[in-house]
Amino acid sequence: MKAIDVVYSVLAQSNISTIVREVIASPLPAYQRHALVQNIEQCISTCEGALDDGYQVQDLPRVLGGKGTLLDVFKSYARTLEEQYKMTLQEYIPLQxxxxxxxxxxxxxxxxxxxxxxxDGMHVVVFGMKGYIQPLFVLYACQDGSFSWKQNISLAPRVKEELPAYYQNCKMLRVMIEYVAKEHSYEINAKK
Structure with a gap:
């Protein structure tokens, strides 16, 4: 059995995959689901990199900064993920x-x-592309029905320059959606 297969076998014993599936199937917005499972993805990537660099499976707990066996470290990651997920789910208030x-x-x-x-107590609207986890950008939804930038996540600089930071209403928002869809048509069509 290859070393990476041993890692995945131990990972399966730790209950992480069950929690990750639960997070992915949750009603949380995609960006929050992604943020929750990102540490697990980094952990697996670190294990793969360490094995490629010549470390043995028994060295991985130390590489990951944990104590005990690899199973102990993965169980610790699973507990942390489950706690973060439950906390995030309790704070999540879906709005439409x-x-x-x-x-x-x-x-x-x-x-x-x-x-x-x-x-964080603010009504936000997250825009993304179908098939992608990472959002394009986030807007504040203001009480007067307008929208303004919260932060820009991954729009290209040329797209950022063309878009206003404030949208008076949903009609103006649709104009922006049309522009973003045209600018990202290659990525959008690639995922169809």
Whole structure:
């Protein structure tokens, strides 16, 4: 049995994969699900890299900064992930009232996803591309029905320069969605 197969076997014993599946199937927005499982992905990547560098399976707990056996370290990761997931799920309040149905439909026809939630007490609208976990950008949903930038996550600089930082209403939001869909048409069409 290859060393990496041993790692995956121990990983399966730790309950991590069950928790990861639960996180992925949860109602949380994609960006939150991704953030939760990112540490596990990094852990596996670190194990693979260490094995490629000549470390043995028994060295991996030390490489990962843990104590005990590899199973002990993975179980610790599983507990941490489960605690973070439960905490995030308790704080999650799904919202679907800032963006109107017409805008949801408009975005869906262009393979743009929209997710709304409360983050740190603020109503945010997360825009992404179907098939991608990483969001394109996030907007604040203001009480007056307008939208403004929270932060820009992964739009290209030329796209950022073309987009205003404030949208008066959903109609203006649809104009922005159209522009972003055209600018990212290659990536969107690649995932169809």
């Amino acid at each position: 009232n800032a963006v109107d149905a017409a805008t949801y439909g408009y975005a869906e026809r262009r393979n743009i996803t929209i997710e709304e939630s409360m983050v």
